[in-house]
Amino acid sequence: MTSGNTRTNDFVLKIATVNGTGSASANGLLMKALFRMGIPVTGKNMFPSNIQGLPTWYEIRASQEGYNARTGRVDVMVAMNAQTYSKDLAEVSHGGYLIYDSTWPRDEQLSRDGVSVLGIPLSKMVNEHFEGSRVRTLMKNIAYVGALCALMEIDREIVRTLLEETFAAKPKLVEPNFKAVTLGYDYAREHFDCPLPVCAGKMDATAGKILIEGNAAAALGCLYAGATVGAWYPITPSTSVMDAFQGFCDKYRKDPETGENRFCIVQAEDELAAAGMVVGAGWAGARAFTPTSGPGISLMSEFIGFAYYTEIPAVFFDIQRVGPSTGMPTRTQQCDVMLAAFASHGDTRHPVLFPSDPKECFELAVSAFDLAERLQTPVFVLSDLDIGMNDWMVDELQWDDAYRPDRGKVLTDADLAEIKHFHRFRDVDGDGIAYRTLPGSDRKGSYFVRGSGHNQYGGYTEDADEYRQVVDRLKLKWESARGLVPGALERKAPSRTDIGIIAFGSSHGATLEALDRLAADGVAVDYLRLRAFPFGDEVEAFLKAHRTVFVLEQNRDAQMRSLLKIELDADPQKLISILHYNGLPVTSEMIIERIGDYIRQEAVA
Amino acid sequence: MTSGNTRTNDFVLKIATVNGTGSASANGLLMKALFRMGIPVTGKNMFPSNIQGLPTWYEIRASQEGYNARTGRVDVMVAMNAQTYSKDLAEVSHGGYLIYDSTWPRDEQLSRDGVSVLGIPLSKMVNEHFEGSRVRTLMKNIAYVGALCALMEIDREIVRTLLEETFAAKPKLVEPNFKAVTLGYDYAREHFDCPLPVCAGKMDATAGKILIEGNAAAALGCLYAGATVGAWYPITPSTSVMDAFQGFCDKYRKDPETGENRFCIVQAEDELAAAGMVVGAGWAGARAFTPTSGPGISLMSEFIGFAYYTEIPAVFFDIQRVGPSTGMPTRTQQCDVMLAAFASHGDTRHPVLFPSDPKECFELAVSAFDLAERLQTPVFVLSDLDIGMNDWMVDELQWDDAYRPDRGKVLTDADLAEIKHFHRFRDVDGDGIAYRTLPGSDRKGSYFVRGSGHNQYGGYTEDADEYRQVVDRLKLKWESARGLVPGALERKAPSRTDIGIIAFGSSHGATLEALDRLAADGVAVDYLRLRAFPFGDEVEAFLKAHRTVFVLEQNRDAQMRSLLKIELDADPQKLISILHYNGLPVTSEMIIERIGDYIRQEAVA
């Protein structure tokens, strides 16, 4: 056996299968087992845009240092899909391992210098012990879990406990499953030197942590923020936001006595309708949201501009996938940054929040509702497929029971009784935010919402000055927004430097890792993580304080760099793009390389 | 009578009426009469977003120097609408005149210092001579034309000829109309000192010129470019593009023998469908277009991104109106610049052309089709309500019979026979533009259009590298576009200067006038007029060559300035915005004032 470097709790395990074969649960077992062993893990699912029969991959990274980014490495590959076999083999890092189902003999394409190939007759073993084709397919997956337990020292008892939890409702299934584990396990122990140098070992780095997908966390945020109306049209990769919200509501929002729902979820006929429903509900005073992805935002554009101009709170979750157009629905990108910021015709601009992991999906979902109501405007939460649909290890979510929604400037009937006239669009407080009333209020507070020209009193207008007064106030409101959105967070390099990097969203993990490694190599880079648009003063200060600022983003056209230029009049010369946009999550290696190249070149020049 | 300055052939005549009363034809008579007297004129129509009974204004500017912008001045106001009377009076410039219908007595709000008020009993006169309420309403308008003929020395014989032309089909109507003219004329001659110091005088500055609206000119461009498919959904102010196209096609595109149409116009069910039709037709090989306005572009966004990624030629006319949302449909702005440039989710960008007057609507419409097919991509023509729906005096349109459409890289069956394989998305020539085939071609050339991930061979892909290869080529194509779009035009100041101004579209006239006046005051400003996005090298050169560059645009958010920063990494410090966005066309005074202020402040600082 070729011996690679010993890599305890620092490896990438990748499993190549075919979708629709139930491998997802086997892979989940592996993830959770490592997690319960106390090892930081992340899982990345690369699945096709169909339902059954196409290649799919699952990548588990274990990192004792807690890094969660994709890396270019594959230490152990489980190659279950003949169709992608050669591609999978090619991907294994030098010194790595490939495990395959050796039931049927394969030709020499099986081997590659520097990669140890381990054949396990998974089908044969499973077929000997189980009946029924569906069961056999499933058990084959469980059997490779067993083999990996042996090869990588993954705790079999934890796997057993997990099976017991999974099948709590059908306990009879535990034994057969564990038998499949044992089959793989025993075979590996008998035929190979176990463990491999790449393996797991108990540690204690997952206390206080959970494993969660961003979409579920976002749904929890909506639940906790008190959102009651959710309207949506199914689209990958956002669908699971509403699925999760429905699940949580069924659990926490059904009246225990009457069974009535304290929520209303509408599967709309399309995204335009979903947007309209959210706007209607927001107008009527409910916290309302819609999850979608790029194509949905394009379709919602008209309504988004309407909500901007009529000043109606609404929350839009854009779980970004690869564009343009239908693009690659099951791959990740950060490619709707500009669209979210400016969606719709005319002069419009919208606050955008950028969660960097599921925990922030939860937190920023709550912020989004507060901001939408405080600012009376549509607010975007820009997540992506990587955050939304992958399992991330994050700190346990916290909730402060003292939290109360910020409903913003809403006049009650009592308030109305105290004022002489109600003028919907007048800037009473000088912050650009006017007072609103909700439908059902006293008739003194009634007003007419219209996307056409209106004056500060709420009347229809085609008058040049009256029109301008309102849009100028909207601009002032935007200034107010700068002070209200979550600020960017700075992480200083260990030593003084005039080099900085700006990143956001799902690039965060890779950035942290890259900066640590660069620091270890003596390259100091300060890091500013954006959490919102518009940018606060801290972003301007960071730009001012650095000679060179890398802007890392997962799109082709440097959209965030554009925003920095548009919004802050940032000096373009100092903004150096690092762009990654092939649909896979960005790796730390790539960042290190780009920064390294740039610095070397600069040194030469 | 208060005497103002004598202003022969240099005045603004404004007529305030109520819509639906037929004043449009009376105002048209005045415009044309002045034009035929050889005096440069422009008309600006300020009408409400309803059908009948609301205030409407028409502003005619006569300028012997040939300036065509709106100015802040009103020399003669015809105030026919009691509802807006006081507002209209307030608008008259010092030394100016107000004419009103004195049939019924009015109170003292009628007068203002420095304004001469001339009462003419229009209704009374007309009622005495005509029967029927509709006829009386119409004739009242014609009567004020007569009065103005006397007061402003507008040639009555020309008016008579115009009436004869107008009623060529119903010659019996000429006499009564001319009688109404005479009524007003005689009354004015009898009661006032005619002519006023503000008046017209024959000159010879309209030879080789025509009066035309931008929308009609754009439609002519589509006709001449050989566009055969037009799909649309009615929306102000773009509707008259298709109305005119229909009219031209009925005249020039009906088979003389069979009566068959060599065109197909479809009134779609909405803008999404209109976009789809244009994309379908472009794919099938027809030149196809859709005219719309801001809300339409928002709704078309999904399809625009699709056409970008699938590389299908399509032409979108956006006749901009005031945004955001429904905004003010009958007022003008340049507020869709960013949207047109980047419409849709994901990384997308689109060539945009900026005609500055109806003549350029004609010319750039033709260019748009050539570019769309050459670049295989959606192309925008960004006009606006001011250009599209107002009568402009421009040089006669020219056509070169040698023109042939640039169909771009289309492989015929003969071409296909000579190649081994056809690969739809491969960069054969290194310019980022691949070859296409049209439906109906030999089956060797068949391919599958999809907005989802595809490789250079046209196959479906979810592969990171294959995906990237295609979007990288699209970026290269964008570079090619820079060299193909119409260049920006520079007008040097009479003397050397390091101050420049960038403007585009309907701001052109006001800019020219402002720069002339500034030059007369010793302020030299070089002028670059943008005609397209992406920007060519000349734009970069202009920015480089000037210390300060004003960017004049008719929107709140400095959208063109943003594009310059995004696309050229322009130094933001030197880009000084001049923004006008109240819905009225920009005036030269406003530009002079802003530039003057800036220069004075700079001098102080």
Place this chain on the structure above:
Amino acid sequence: MSYIAKPKVSWAGQERNSLGLTLADYEGGLSTLCAGCGHDSITAALVRGFWELGLEPEQVIKLSGIGCSSKTPAYFLSGAHGFNSVHGRMPSVATGAQAARRDLIAVGISGDGDSLSIGFGQFAHAVRRNLNVLYIIENNGVYGLTKGQFSASADPGSKAKKGAANRNQAIDPVATAITLGGSFAARSFSGDKKQLVPLIKAGLMHPGCAVIDVVSPCVTFNDHEGSTKSYAWTRQHLHATVEADYVPPSTEIQVDYDDGAHTDVNLHDGSVLRLKKTDPDYDPSNRAGALDFLEAHRARAEVVTGLLYIDPDLPTFHDIAGTSKQPLTQHEFEDLSPGADALAELQKGLR
């Protein structure tokens, strides 16, 4: 979209409704539509209907899309919150508003362009969801506001002002609503206030989506000879079937099942829709029959009016969604947000 606020004149001796309010209390801004526009008669019928029902203005929300027709909500009930949305999208906004505030009575006003072209999908889906809204289509066969293009309700053969005849097939909102499983489908004529006012009342009180297609001539672009949506044509080709009126729960009801001319439809709250048949053979509870009837009369170019179909028992939007009786906006925050302990508990499953 009123430029001008309408002065509320109140004079002594005005009629007052159960709430003590006068008709003027149900009015809105001054109309800016063309003199004689059918839409203004519908406005008047709405004012009357609301007044007769004695609803508090603030109990109502009024919504619309874009078009001359969609300006209507500005012209009635100035005491109610109003919403002029984007073109063709009123139904989705109404859905969201209803989701949030099921206690408010929603009236949506649309046009034939607004609901049958750009908004056809939203119209259809509001119907099949049985959204709790009175959905009025002010149908004039043209796009008034954009100056007279044919809409999808223009009949084949109907002539434009300039003479060209429409040749596309027409969409009949009533037949469509019934086909889509609608629970209340009616047609009326802006010129027939007698029929329209009670129909509006019935529609407002109907639990679910009440569609009323009101032929509403456009005097400026579609009232000429050759048009099949003109005042003259409509008057000549009217065929009235069933009149409907609303009888509040408190009222003593005389059941007249055998009277032939009367049928009572019982609503869940104890109120009644009283149907009077003009066409004695017509049965508005028979879906197949209604379609057949509409189709036969369409072929004869007749404009069938009245309450053409009703099923008060179909589950409404709220029945289906299971929304709590208490409007969603009125729940205490504690009843919505499960709190820190629940969160901690939940996360035990995420390890």
Place this chain on the structure above:
Amino acid sequence: MSYIAKPKVSWAGQERNSLGLTLADYEGGLSTLCAGCGHDSITAALVRGFWELGLEPEQVIKLSGIGCSSKTPAYFLSGAHGFNSVHGRMPSVATGAQAARRDLIAVGISGDGDSLSIGFGQFAHAVRRNLNVLYIIENNGVYGLTKGQFSASADPGSKAKKGAANRNQAIDPVATAITLGGSFAARSFSGDKKQLVPLIKAGLMHPGCAVIDVVSPCVTFNDHEGSTKSYAWTRQHLHATVEADYVPPSTEIQVDYDDGAHTDVNLHDGSVLRLKKTDPDYDPSNRAGALDFLEAHRARAEVVTGLLYIDPDLPTFHDIAGTSKQPLTQHEFEDLSPGADALAELQKGLR
């Protein structure tokens, strides 16, 4: 959306059609749908239909929206140009393509999500314009590609895999098409190739918009007990009415008017649609009757199949638009662009 190009194997003795082509010449890429998906049977029927008609692949354009169903065009006729548009918008793209190339035969494939939810407006308007297209809806009552949510064609009472029942009203594409003035409305079942293949041929040759709603079970998300779109349910509840087949103009036609079981519908090019009645009482030329029949059988939960309505004489999209017989893309440029002299002449009126 084929990952893998299908190898074209040709063996001796294969059947050849009038053009000398084999069935394989009408195939496309390998399907990536789930094994057993109804959509794949429809693909096979299409291949067969095209082959039997003996159409050149390049005479055809095939278009779709987004969904499992919309992947179908990738799996047949690889020699034809194909177009996978955005979700729900196939009809508009087909309209544009037809406008440009009326000589090409357009087949549009859609799903119930694609055509009845997001695309309902476009579906409806293609029908009322009588667009020259064969419009197939592969109807499985769910959104397959996004994992099984109910679509608008799900019947009230039909159960989801996890047990929840749909309570919204269902949209029936056939009843809708007839109500909207469609000229050809049919239903079939992916499991009934015998009925489907001739229907497809009839639809391809019908002048105008031929809508075929094909019940096409989703084995992954909607083939369980309780579903009304499963193989089992559909088989049990089928009610066949009228079979249709296409007889080319050249063929000698035996007119069998009196045979009861046969009716011939003459198309303008001399070809014939031959209708055979399974249900002897059914008359597919009667619009009111068809609606009534559909409605009655809907109430009985029966799946009515066959050619349910046809009117070959309604003006088609091209008739209405007056498009020249010669496709618009084939005119000489001189016949499109009037030239410099005409421009000068025209401008005389602009002074």
